[in-house]
Amino acid sequence: MASLHSPIPALYTVYVLRSTIRHASFYVGSTPNPPRRLSQHNGLVGGGAVRTSRGNLRPWEMITLVSGFPSSTAALKFEWALNNPHLSVHIPSALRSSVVTRTKRKRGKPRRPAKSMASVASCLHLLLRVPSFARWPLRVHFFNRDAFRAWEKWCSTTAVGEGLMAGLKVVTDFGGERRAGDGEEGEQSPSPPPWGIHALPLDYEPVKEYVAKGQEIFEFERQGRCLVCREEMKAGEGLHALCTHDGCDGVGHVSCWGRHFLKNDEAGSIVPVQGHCPKCKKAVDWGDMMKELTLRVRGHKEVKKLLKRKPKRVTKETNKA
Known part of the structure; x- marks a missing residue:
């Protein structure tokens, strides 16, 4: 969950960069933006990491990321595990040893495995199926075809193709690719819509209507009886x-929802x-419910900003009228 004094963040991600100049160079980090x-x-802009500051590696591209972390701390744990799969206590020792290919010369300690497209895919797959992370409301995004192919290849192998949660969402957005029928030759094309990381929602706008529904129900004490x-x-x-x-105003105790989902x-x-x-018999994601709940209980400033009415724009036609 988020901290005791803040709601689940609108977005927090763990990302993987690849150098467009040297494809063997990768970097893993975390960010809300x-x-x-x-x-x-x-x-x-200022603030980049030292390891990515070398001019002979720039520009970097963000090839994949994982979103849906319930807090920045949770994302940092996942980031560290992705960077150190040979040491992370979140990975069972038997699986942890499977990613070790070399040891340090001194003391024989395991050496951090070198990153490659295949190793990134395998470590992502591993982390997303271990108990520590498998039940989080995570979503995997791929913005690079090579990265997605590596993921598909790894998932298709019989040795590791099992264990991912059925509800895990995998999203692809390769952007910039002209689709058939988008426009005839010689026709001026409109500005392309944002894609990839630029299309990710950085605020709570996607849950605005859901939050507004909750405010209306609970402010007017219309919660009624627990539906469970x-x-x-x-x-x-x-x-x-x-x-x-x-259209569904079904409300219940959090504990009752949990028992109902786990029965x-x-x-x-x-x-x-x-x-x-x-009540409505439709599928509900626990993570989405908890985001609205933590906003309602802990995020009064965020909710006020989200639901604030924007002033109407005054046009020349309005003034003339």
């Missing part, structure tokens, strides 16, 4: 979560990933 961070790594246990829910007592879907879980998990709303 991928476009700005890439500009820093490429020296366009059927007990009356009193305002200000306990934590109440709301169905994510438009058919044979693994004995504590934290759910996904389930179905008892």
